[in-house]
Amino acid sequence: MEAYKLWVRKNRDLVRSLESLANGLTWILPERFANSEIAPEAVYAFLGIVSSVNQHIIETPTDGQTLASKEQSIPWSLVVSVLKDIEAVVEVAAQHFVGDDRKWSFLAVTEAVKAGVRLAAFRESGYKMLLQGGEVANEEEINILDENFGAKSNGVPVIYPMNGHFQNGHGVASNGLDGKAGFVSKSLEGRAVAALNKFGQNAKMTSDPMWMKKALPPPDPPAMVVEKPTLASIWSAKGISGRLFFLGEIVHIFRPLLYVLLIKKFGIKSWTPWLVSLAVEITSLGIHSRATDLHQRGGKLKRRKMMWALYVMRDPFFTRYTKRHLQKAEKVLDPVPLIGFLTGKLVELVEGAQTRYTYTSGS
DSSP: OHHHHHHHHHTHHHHHHHHHHHHHHHTTSTTTTOTTOOHHHHHHHHHHHHHHHHHHHHHSOSSSOOOGGGOOSSOHHHHHHHHHHHHHHHHHHHHHHTOTTTHHHHHHHHHHHHHHHHHHHHHHTTSOOOBGGGTBOOOSOOOTTTTTSSOEETTEEOEEEETTEEEETTOEEEOSSSSSEEEOOSSHHHHHHHHHHHHHHHHHHHHSOHHHHHHSOOOOOOEEOOOOOOHHHHHHHSTHHHHHHHHHHHHHHHHHHHHHHHHHHHOTTOHHHHHHHHHHHHHHHHHHHTSTTGGGTHHHHHHHHHGGGGGGGSTTHIIIIIHHHHHHHHHHHTTSTTHHHHHHHHHHHHHHHHTOHHHHSOO
């Protein structure tokens, strides 16, 4: 496995090119969107999983000097990507074996699992906004509580070196004075104690004989430890903005599950799931807009707004409006050589993809 990881990292451009070629070819497979064809969807899902694993290998640091906040026991972004690929196979298999109406029970289970994984990823990240539904790790600095959670210098969290470890303004480290964990405050007294401690360490180093310094191996680079805000700290320290941010993310995470459950109850042709899902999307964005640091999340929320375009691909809107306009465009362009052929294939792919929940869910 290590040899494969090394090969992927050395040939990342080649790997990505091969993945793009293979994924593109699966879209033109015969019977790509036939209800009875599970194999093409399984092939596409397998390629998607391989692509996600390779991307995770490429993005995983190899020098070992990463922030402690990035060290995760479970790569949640990879898990979300794999679940999305598996969900496509689950939908096709359920549609084949139990029919269109009963497949929503299986999709509800997969959406519930994805919601649970996203909640875990949300918590593991220190309650930072999920990017692309959790498929991309949010590497931004923790700033939801920067007013109350850590010391800052010109807007940048202060990190103090203490006993070989970096700590922020409210970090906990052994101060070497009383043998217990000490608290480095932002006050002048706290900084003075830290300075005296540092002075004592420098004096000890100066008093050591030169031959001892040469014999000692160079110390390992200090590990940078960044504290993550907890739910309690978000709920109390930042006040209403922290609570609104948390609530907005929870609404966004559970929106797909609610949508599937409504389809299961009212049917895909009903306007109720479509309207409720859109209302939940708007509510989530509205809640985020009330947060005080919206300007820092504008780019991330922009993608969520763009995902609203998928609503024109979902029934009943697609059947009543979008499909009709696509067919009109196909008839107009059909006499044109080549363009008419390409337009027909494009309309065929769009209509086929629209029949799959996993391609239009945006989750």
